[in-house]
Amino acid sequence: xxxxxxxxxxxxxxxxxxxxxxxxxxxxxxxxxxxxxxxxxxxxxxxxxxxxxxxxxxxxxxxxxxxxxxxxxxxxxxxxxxxxxxxxxxxxxxxxxxxxxxxxxxxxxxxxxxxxxxxxxxxxxxxxxxxxxxxxxxxxxxxxxxxxxxxxxxxxxxxxxxxxxxxxxxxxxxxxxxxxxxxxxxxxxxxxxxxxxxxxxxxxxxxxxxxxxxxxxxxxx
Amino acid sequence: xxxxxxxxxxxxxxxxxxxxxxxxxxxxxxxxxxxxxxxxxxxxxxxxxxxxxxxxxxxxxxxxxxxxxxxxxxxxxxxxxxxxxxxxxxxxxxxxxxxxxxxxxxxxxxxxxxxxxxxxxxxxxxxxxxxxxxxxxxxxxxxxxxxxxxxxxxxxxxxxxxxxxxxxxxxxxxxxxxxxxxxxxxxxxxxxxxxxxxxxxxxxxxxxxxxxxxxxxxxxxxxxxx
Numbered sequence: 364x365x366x367x368x369x370x371x372x373x374x375x376x377x378x379x380x381x382x383x384x385x386x387x388x389x390x391x392x393x394x395x396x397x398x399x400x401x402x403x404x405x406x407x408x409x410x411x412x413x414x415x416x417x418x419x420x421x422x423x424x425x426x427x428x429x430x431x432x433x434x435x436x437x438x439x440x441x442x443x444x445x446x447x448x449x450x451x452x453x454x455x456x457x458x459x460x461x462x463x464x465x466x467x468x469x470x471x472x473x474x475x476x477x478x479x480x481x482x483x484x485x486x487x488x489x490x491x492x493x494x495x496x497x498x499x500x501x502x503x504x505x506x507x508x509x510x511x512x513x514x515x516x517x518x519x520x521x522x523x524x525x526x527x528x529x530x531x532x533x534x535x536x537x538x539x540x541x542x543x544x545x546x547x548x549x550x551x552x553x554x555x556x557x558x559x560x561x562x563x564x565x566x567x568x569x570x571x572x573x574x575x576x577x578x579x580x581x582x583x584x
Numbered sequence: 585x586x587x588x589x590x591x592x593x594x595x596x597x598x599x600x601x602x603x604x605x606x607x608x609x610x611x612x613x614x615x616x617x618x619x620x621x622x623x624x625x626x627x628x629x630x631x632x633x634x635x636x637x638x639x640x641x642x643x644x645x646x647x648x649x650x651x652x653x654x655x656x657x658x659x660x661x662x663x664x665x666x667x668x669x670x671x672x673x674x675x676x677x678x679x680x681x682x683x684x685x686x687x688x689x690x691x692x693x694x695x696x697x698x699x700x701x702x703x704x705x706x707x708x709x710x711x712x713x714x715x716x717x718x719x720x721x722x723x724x725x726x727x728x729x730x731x732x733x734x735x736x737x738x739x740x741x742x743x744x745x746x747x748x749x750x751x752x753x754x755x756x757x758x759x760x761x762x763x764x765x766x767x768x769x770x771x772x773x774x775x776x777x778x779x780x781x782x783x784x785x786x787x788x789x790x791x792x793x794x795x796x797x798x799x800x801x802x803x804x805x806x807x808x809x810x
Contacts (some may be wrong), residue, residue: 433804513726519715527713528731533705535741566741575739577730580651 364459371460374405376467378437385433386395386471389426393476396422399485406567411484419480419488419538420500427501427533428526431508434465434527435516443579454579456582462574473497486548487496492556500540503570504533510574513581536566539549589708589795595787601780605773625683627774631781632675633701635738639785640704643711644736647729656800658723662732663715664792665707668710668785674702700742712714721803 379385400418438444447457477497481488508529515525540563543556605712608666609627643662650658681691711731718724 381778510730510734514714514730515717517723518714518727519719520717524713524717528710531703531710532734532738534703535745536747562741563742569737569741570734574732577651577733580726580730581725 364453364456367456368459368463371447371457372453372463375434375461375464377471379464379468385430386468389429389509390475392429393422393426393472394479396425396474397479400526401483404490411486412548413491415480415484415486415548416490416541418484419542419546422476422480423449423473423497423501424461424468424504424530424533426539427469427504427508428529430472431465431505431512432515432522432525434461434468436521439516447580450536454582455575456516457511457582458509458575458578459563461513462506465509466501469501472499481534481569488548489567490547492553493544496540496543496547496556496560496563499518499534499560499567503536503563503567504529506571507532510581511580532570538568539563587790588796591790591792591794593787594790595782597781598780598787601783602777603778605777608776609773614739615767619770622683625679625779629676629679629683630774631778632672632679634778635781635785636672636676636701636704639672640708640739642735643669643732643749644739647732647736650657650725650729651733653809654725656725659728660727660793660796661789662802663796666715666728666732667707667792668788670705670712672781672785673701673705673708676694677705698771702738702776707731707738709727721800795798 390578397418400414400421429506435444438447448454458475477488477544481484482545508525509531515521515528518524543559553563605627610626613624615623643665646658646662646665649655650662678702685691685692711728714731715724715728718727
């Protein structure tokens with residue numbers, strides 16, 4: 364199953380690596396969101412450290428939605444999805460493959476975004492616990508997002524519907540991640556964020572399992 | 585159609601009883617000492633909130649069984665329950681601020697419970713939008729079922745989250761592990777209201793169910809409901 368999943372993921376990543384259009388556009392988008400944020404506030408009234416967690420997570424949220432929209436969009440051309448479904452592999456493998464590709468894609472965006480936040484807003488972000496928080500939150504919303512984007516691409520107004528469906532599910536891990544980030548950036552002890560980390564981990568496990576089970580219902584005719 | 589008529593009757597009786605509950609709440613139930621008249625809204629707010637969440641759970645359960653049995657009746661029920669849940673959620677979100685303004689001094693606060701009821705509302709709206717955006721009935725039912733199950737699974741997280749954030753919202757005084765700390769005069773009115781809201785839920789769902797059945801019949805003979 365994992366081997367098949369990796370084959371699906373490798374296919375997606377190869378397509379992306381050959382063209383590099385999506386990752387470049389999203390990277391530019393990340394920079395632009397950060398710039399908009401900088402000019403969208405009064406720097407004398409709101410200090411960097413207060414705003415940094417929000418900037419970080421809002422940027423990641425929007426960038427992730429752009430990335431997720433594209434995940435199944437590329438399968439629509441030439442009925443590629445039908446071809447994928449005809450392959451003698453489990454539906455769960457297809458989901459896992461898509462999830463892996465999306466995760467790598469979103470992680471790449473975050474790797475670009477995080478130093479930029481540090482650079483533009485002068486905060487210390489290279490903390491191991493923060494990386495853990497980002498990883499846990501990312502797995503959670505990419506798991507749900509991959510499932511939803513498989514559905515929304517085949518609806519009318521796909522690009523609008525994905526954020527409308529996904530955001531209510533994304534905000535919950537996002538609030539926990541922001542709470543943890545606020546404390547980490549303020550150099551609070553790790554024990555204060557243990558509760559948020561637990562919630563994020565439980566959310567990941569529940570929604571990953573759920574998405575694996577439900578995915579076949581979104582693609583089967 | 586019999587079902588539609590039955591639904592209308594149940595709703596009509598429930599609305600009459602709701603008026604009755606309010607007569608009782610306003611005239612025959614003691615006024616709460618601290619909050620005064622504003623507390624009366626509690627007889628609508630809490631039962632509506634309970635049914636808004638229960639409706640989501642029922643949507644999720646019906647959806648889960650639907651994915652196994654592919655019984656179109658379950659899909660119709662899930663759609664009906666989601667619509668009624670949306671209405672109840674909207675009731676909670678309107679009555680809440682009306683109470684909040686005199687008691688808290690603000691219409692809205694980003695308090696955990698308020699925020700999370702808003703999420704529930706947004707999940708409902710997303711569910712209904714998704715149903716509207718898919719034309720193929722089989723696909724619509726499957727997609728809606730997937731979203732319904734995810735929605736149901738988010739409810740426990742919403743509840744857990746409520747306990748993790750500092751909150752202004754009154755803690756549960758009826759549905760809690762220990763006995764309800766409400767005088768019987770108020771509790772009896774509240775229980776009646778809960779009964780009425782249950783009846784309202786049933787009435788609305790039966791009507792919506794009958795309507796979507798009729799709509800499907802119309803679609804199969806080639807008509808359009810638009």
